[in-house]
Amino acid sequence: TLGGYADFMAKEIAEQPEAIERLLAGRMGEHGVFLDELSLTKEELAAIDRVYLIACGTSYHVSLIARTLIQTWAKVQVICDYASEFNYEQDVLVTPNTLCVVITQSGETADTLTAARRMRGMGCKVFAITNVLGSTAARESDGTLYVQAGPEVCVASTKAYTAQMVASALLALRLAEARGEMDRSEVERHYRDLCALPDLIREVISRAWQDKRAAALFRRAHSALFLGRGVNATTALEGALKLKEISYLHAEAYPAGEMKHGPIALLEPGFPVVAIVPEDRVHDKTVSNIQEVIARGATCVAVATDGDEAVASLVEHVLWIPPVSDELLVPIVAVVHLQMLARYVARARGCDVDKPRNLAKSVTVE
Ligand code: F6R
Numbered sequence: 001t002l003g004g005y006a007d008f009m010a011k012e013i014a015e016q017p018e019a020i021e022r023l024l025a026g027r028m029g030e031h032g033v034f035l036d037e038l039s040l041t042k043e044e045l046a047a048i049d050r051v052y053l054i055a056c057g058t059s060y061h062v063s064l065i066a067r068t069l070i071q072t073w074a075k076v077q078v079i080c081d082y083a084s085e086f087n088y089e090q091d092v093l094v095t096p097n098t099l100c101v102v103i104t105q106s107g108e109t110a111d112t113l114t115a116a117r118r119m120r121g122m123g124c125k126v127f128a129i130t131n132v133l134g135s136t137a138a139r140e141s142d143g144t145l146y147v148q149a150g151p152e153v154c155v156a157s158t159k160a161y162t163a164q165m166v167a168s169a170l171l172a173l174r175l176a177e178a179r180g181e182m183d184r185s186e187v188e189r190h191y192r193d194l195c196a197l198p199d200l201i202r203e204v205i206s207r208a209w210q211d212k213r214a215a216a217l218f219r220r221a222h223s224a225l226f227l228g229r230g231v232n233a234t235t236a237l238e239g240a241l242k243l244k245e246i247s248y249l250h251a252e253a254y255p256a257g258e259m260k261h262g263p264i265a266l267l268e269p270g271f272p273v274v275a276i277v278p279e280d281r282v283h284d285k286t287v288s289n290i291q292e293v294i295a296r297g298a299t300c301v302a303v304a305t306d307g308d309e310a311v312a313s314l315v316e317h318v319l320w321i322p323p324v325s326d327e328l329l330v331p332i333v334a335v336v337h338l339q340m341l342a343r344y345v346a347r348a349r350g351c352d353v354d355k356p357r358n359l360a361k362s363v364t365v366e
Contacts, residue, residue, distance in 0.1 A: 008153040009246070009353045013339050014205060016159045017198035019149040020166050020332075027170060028191045032184065035174040038127060039143040040099075045178035047097045051078045052124070054086050054115045055103040056363070058157045058241060059164060062103050062129075064234040065331055066168030072328065073182065073190070074175035083111035084366070087118065100124045101171070105152065105160035106362035107135020114366060116140060129167045131160045145171070154354045155361050156246050158339050161238065162201070165332050169194055193326045197333065203322045204336040211337055214301045214317045215344035218249065221272045225263060226253040226338075227293075228276035229286050235276045235303075235331045239338030246353045247346035256289040269297035274341070275315070276334055279305040280327035290314055301341075303334045 005011035027034050038045070051070055053063035060082055067078040079093075083102075086092070094100075100119040104112045107130040116126045116137060128141040131149050138144040147163035173190055176182040182190075218224065224243060226236035236253035243251040254263050256275065267273070273293045277286040287310060293300050294314060303319045304311040312318050319337040324330045346353045 007354050009156060009158060009339075009343050012152055012154050012159045013336065013343070015150060016162050016336065017201045017205075019147070019159045019163045020198045020201070022148045023163055023166055023170075024195055028188065032177045032187060033170060033174040033191070035145070035170055037143050037145045038171075038174065040125065042178050045175060046180070048076060048099045048175065050095050050098040051076055052094070052098060052100045052119065053078060053080045053103060054083050054100065054112060054119070056083050056109050056111055058161050058238065059103040059105060059112075061234050061238045061241070062161060062164040062168060064237070065165050065231055066101070066103070066172065068231050069169050069172035069328060070175060073172045074179055075181050076175060076179070083109065083115040086115045087111060087366070092118070092122065094119070094122055094124055096123070098124050100126045101129060102126060102137055102141070103129045103164055103168070104137050105131040105147070105149075105157055105164065107132045107137035108362040108364055110364050110366045113137060113140065129164055129171075131163070152361075155356055155359045156242055156342075156353070162332050162335065166194060166197065169329070190326070193329055196325065197329065200322050200324060200333045201336050204333055205340075207320060207337075208340050210317075210319050211340035212344045214319060214341055215348055217299050217301060217317060218272050218345045219348065220270065221249060223250040223252075223266065224272045224274065225259075225266060226251060226274045226276070227256040227259060227286070227289060228253075229256045229282040230280070231328055231331050232276040232278065232334065235334050235338065236274070238335050239274055239276070239342070242339055242342035243345060245359060246342055246356050247349050247351055248357075249345060249349070256286045259289055260292065264292065264296070267293060267296035267298040271298040273298050273300045274303070274338070275300055276303045277308075277311055278303065278321060278327065278330045278334060279308060279323065280330065287311065287314070303337050
């Protein structure tokens with residue numbers, strides 16, 4: 001039931017902090033990160049020399065974040081692929097110690113299941129990250145990590161998305177630990193950073209009024225552009241996907257530095273641009289891209305870190321996020337604003353946010 005919320009999307013956005021708390025509870029023990037679901041010994045884990053991440057849609061965006069976490073923390077090469085592309089590729093470069101991870105909140109996406117079967121056929125261990133107990137992906141995998149986000153009714157994924165990112169972070173930490181890339185205190189520090197996420201998300205949710213205000217800037221828009229760098233190029237992709245699927249407003253996402261190689265031609269006065277520009281190593285580079293946007297008269301909404309006057313003085317509107325201790329985890333906090341923004345834009349346009357046209361919760365055809 002809705003329990004007082006206007007729609008399931010609002011309810012599921014609000015459930016994100018508890019979902020992440022459930023997933024993280026008891027994951028750090030005497031022997032390090034507890035991830036027995038992997039069903040791989042420490043030696044087998046340590047031997048992994050390549051990770052294939054395969055998914056569709058929003059879950060594919062999770063894989064892009066997971067790639068950065070695994071490569072940065074565990075120093076293992078990662079390849080991300082859309083299941084619908086992977087299944088028709090001629091050559092798949094697997095090593096005897098390649099781990100395949102399929103990310104699928106429903107566990108029933110036909111393309112993803114086909115990809116998992118193909119990988120198993122090649123002798124790879126397949127691990128599933130899913131939200132649905134007993135789903136096909138879970139049944140057919142060597143190990144399954146349930147993200148425990150609870151049933152997601154709204155077709156557009158919100159809490160499964162953020163929980164899957166946290167699950168990927170646990171996997172990255174477990175790999176880093178098994179490979180000796182991190183000592184105990186580092187693993188614990190990263191775990192503490194993860195445990196801080198629920199409160200940071202609560203804080204963002206309490207700022208929903210900022211998203212409501214920003215939504216007014218999309219009233220006359222026909223299209224929107226989302227920009228970000230690094231891990232937040234993925235946040236931009238997810239923000240654009242949420243907006244188009246529930247509000248039917250065309251939206252594209254680009255890594256901010258790529259804007260000048262084409263999409264900048266779209267900009268004109270009033271064109272809405274959403275820039276994700278937290279305090280991180282690429283902050284100043286993204287600020288220069290925002291200046292290029294402003295110079296063309298476009299309307300810029302920024303997701304920025306509390307106190308960032310440099311950004312606030314440039315843009316039309318700011319969606320503020322509290323500081324996040326590890327910049328690689330910002331996507332898990334920042335995306336919550338973009339979920340709320342998409343919802344307010346969709347509602348203002350009279351759309352059914354829970355049941356967008358032409359979409360189904362799980363796509364069981366290839
Ligand atoms: C968008 C959304 C879809 C799914 C995609 C894959 O909000 O939910 O893009 O992510 O259809 O579904 P799963 O994760 O169930 O494999």
